[in-house]
Structure formats: structure tokens, C-alpha cells
Amino acid sequence: MSFSFFKPSRPKTPPEVAKAIKDSLNALDTKTVAEVKALEKAMEEVEKNFVTMRCMLSGDGEVEPNVEQVSQLALEISKEDVISLVVHKLPILGWEARKDLVHCWSILLKQQVDSKYCCVEYIEKNLELLDFLVVCYDNKEIALNCGNMLRECIKFPSLAQYILNSASFVLFFKFVELPNFDVASDAFSTFKDILTKHASLVAEYLTGHYDEFFDLYEKLLTSSNYVTRRQSLKLLSDFLLEAPNVQIMKRYILEVRYLKIMMTLLRDSSKNIQISAFHIFKVFVANPNKPREIKIILAKNHEKLLELLNSLSGKGAEDEQFEEEKELIIKEIEKVSRLQSLKS
Numbered sequence: 001m002s003f004s005f006f007k008p009s010r011p012k013t014p015p016e017v018a019k020a021i022k023d024s025l026n027a028l029d030t031k032t033v034a035e036v037k038a039l040e041k042a043m044e045e046v047e048k049n050f051v052t053m054r055c056m057l058s059g060d061g062e063v064e065p066n067v068e069q070v071s072q073l074a075l076e077i078s079k080e081d082v083i084s085l086v087v088h089k090l091p092i093l094g095w096e097a098r099k100d101l102v103h104c105w106s107i108l109l110k111q112q113v114d115s116k117y118c119c120v121e122y123i124e125k126n127l128e129l130l131d132f133l134v135v136c137y138d139n140k141e142i143a144l145n146c147g148n149m150l151r152e153c154i155k156f157p158s159l160a161q162y163i164l165n166s167a168s169f170v171l172f173f174k175f176v177e178l179p180n181f182d183v184a185s186d187a188f189s190t191f192k193d194i195l196t197k198h199a200s201l202v203a204e205y206l207t208g209h210y211d212e213f214f215d216l217y218e219k220l221l222t223s224s225n226y227v228t229r230r231q232s233l234k235l236l237s238d239f240l241l242e243a244p245n246v247q248i249m250k251r252y253i254l255e256v257r258y259l260k261i262m263m264t265l266l267r268d269s270s271k272n273i274q275i276s277a278f279h280i281f282k283v284f285v286a287n288p289n290k291p292r293e294i295k296i297i298l299a300k301n302h303e304k305l306l307e308l309l310n311s312l313s314g315k316g317a318e319d320e321q322f323e324e325e326k327e328l329i330i331k332e333i334e335k336v337s338r339l340q341s342l343k344s
Contacts, residue, residue, distance in 0.1 A: 150163075237279055259284045263297075
């Protein structure tokens with residue numbers, strides 16, 4: 001006698017999973033869903049299909065994922081335009097669905113089919129999806145999800161380059177100061193990745209957008225928000241002092257306006273900000289090709305600067321090196337001051 005009443009259903013194939021996701025996402029279209037119950041059922045289908053996708057991509061804790069199925073699912077999701085759908089439907093997805101999506105997004109982007117990143121190539125052909133994800137920082141409900149997805153995209157040079165050169169990039173200067181701390185912090189993490197993951201791309205961007213970028217960046221360095229000042233100052237060191245950006249740095253340290261900002265930050269009430277400012281200020285002072293305007297500013301303010309520097313000390317392990325650098329900078333300021341007084 002057979003007891004096959006509860007015969008397990010056949011596992012879905014990658015094409016079936018991709019189609020099921022597409023169909024359930026399309027069912028969320030408010031134009032076609034007339035009743036609340038129908039919408040709830042459609043949302044349940046989406047969540048169920050996302051769980052299936054997650055299990056296929058990363059296993060279920062007992063069974064490891066099948067490498068061939070993972071690659072095939074990535075390919076099918078690209079072919080069926082599912083990537084575009086999941087991005088545009090993100091604002092109406094539930095919390096669980098978004099969590100599963102973010103988990104799957106990372107895996108899908110990394111999948112290579114015939115030595116090509118099929119999902120990345122799809123996004124390269126639909127770059128407006130990146131703009132959509134950036135703008136979603138204005139929606140605090142999904143901002144952190146979008147931030148995670150953007151940072152995965154930024155790992156790929158072609159996608160990072162697009163964001164850098166897109167009109168939406170300048171929105172980050174607003175998003176990093178949003179009143180919601182979690183969203184602002186996440187936006188800054190993404191902003192930092194854009195400016196540090198691909199140094200040569202950033203150098204190229206800064207060369208072409210120098211004035212526009214640093215005009216906006218000045219507002220972050222002079223922000224009334226302590227966290228913004230501290231983070232942006234640290235980030236400036238991270239990318240400006242990198243080897244590929246040496247020409248940008250040489251240009252930056254010729255400008256009096258930026259020297260004045262660092263001098264102001266040296267007087268900040270936060271020791272952390274003072275020390276970070278010193279590491280950029282010292283490059284202005286140590287520059288062997290200081291323009292006359294820079295020398296005049298240093299000479300004019302040398303007493304206050306020496307007083308500030310003498311009261312400044314490093315932290316822990318870096319203290320000895322910090323003191324050595326500080327001593328050199330103090331001597332250089334004294335030298336500049338003497339020479340300027342001889343000329344006047």
C-alpha cells in the first residue's frame with residue numbers, strides 16, 4: 001500500500017525560479033491589483049520566491065548550493081529582466097523580502113558565466129538602476145538596503161565609474177548630512193567606497209571635476225555637524241594622500257582657502273579632528289614649492305600656529321612619529337616666518 005499523500009514537490013529549476021520571481025513581482029503592480037487581499041497574496045508569493053532564490057544561491061544550512069544552478073540562475077535573472085524589477089519594486093517590498101534580496105544581490109553580482117559577470121553586464125546596459133538606488137537614500141525605509149546594494153555594485157570599476165560621473169553622485173553631499181543618523185552613516189560608507197575603491201578612476205574624476213568637487217567638499221569640512229567634519233576630514237586623507245592622486249594633492253595644497261580650512265580645524269574642540277587636520281596641514285607646510293600667498297598666511301599666523309601645535313599630541317603608538325613630524329613642521333613655520341620678516 002502506498003502512502004504518497006504528501007509526496008514532496010519537485011524542486012524548481014533556475015529558469016522556473018527566475019520566472020516565478022518575475023511573475024510575483026509583476027503581480028505587485030498596483031494597476032492590476034484591485035483588492036488588498038490579492039496584494040497581500042502577491043507579496044507572500046514574492047517572499048516565498050525570494051526564499052527559494054536564497055536557498056538556491058547559498059544553500060539551506062544542510063545542503064550546499066549547486067554551482068551550476070547558481071550560475072544558471074544568475075543568467076536567467078539577467079535574461080528575464082528580474083534585476084530591473086527587483087530594484088524598481090524595492091520601495092514596496094516587505095522587510096523580509098528586502099533582507100533576502102540584499103543577501104542574494106551580492107551573490108548574483110559575483111557570478112561569472114563564460115568568464116563574464118552577467119548581472120553586472122545587465123546593470124551596465126541599464127545604468128539608470130544605479131541612479132534609482134542612489135536616490136533611494138531619500139527613503140529611510142529602504143535606504144540601508146539600497147546602500148548595501150550600491151556598495152556591492154561599487155566593487156566593479158565600470159559601475160563605480162558611472163556613479164562617479166553621474167548627476168546623482170552630488171546627492172551624496174546631501175545624504176551624508178541627513179537628520180537620520182543611521183541613513184547618514186550608511187550614505188557616508190557608500191560615499192567613502194566610491195572615493196577609495198578604485199584610486200585611478202577617482203584621480204581621473206577629480207582631474208575633470210576638481211572645482212565642483214572641492215567646492216562641495218569644503219561644505220562638509222566646515223559643517224556644524226561634528227560627525228560630518230570628522231568623517232569627511234579622515235576621508236580626505238584617505239583618498240587625497242593616495243599615490244594616484246598626487247597631482248590632485250599638489251594642486252590642493254597650493255590654495256590658500258584650503259589651508260585656512262585646515263588651520264580652522266586645528267583649533268577644533270575635538271582632539272581627533274585636530275590630529276586629522278594636522279596630517280593634511282603638514283603637507284601644505286612641507287611643500288617645497290609653497291606659493292607666496294601660503295607663506296604669507298603661515299608667517300602672519302605663526303605664533304598662533306606654534307601655540308596650537310605645541311599643545312597638540314598624538315595618540316598611543318603613533319605618538320613618537322607624530323612628535324617628530326610636528327617638530328619638523330614647527331621648524332618649517334619658524335623658517336618661513338623669519339624669511340618673510342626679512343622681506344618686509
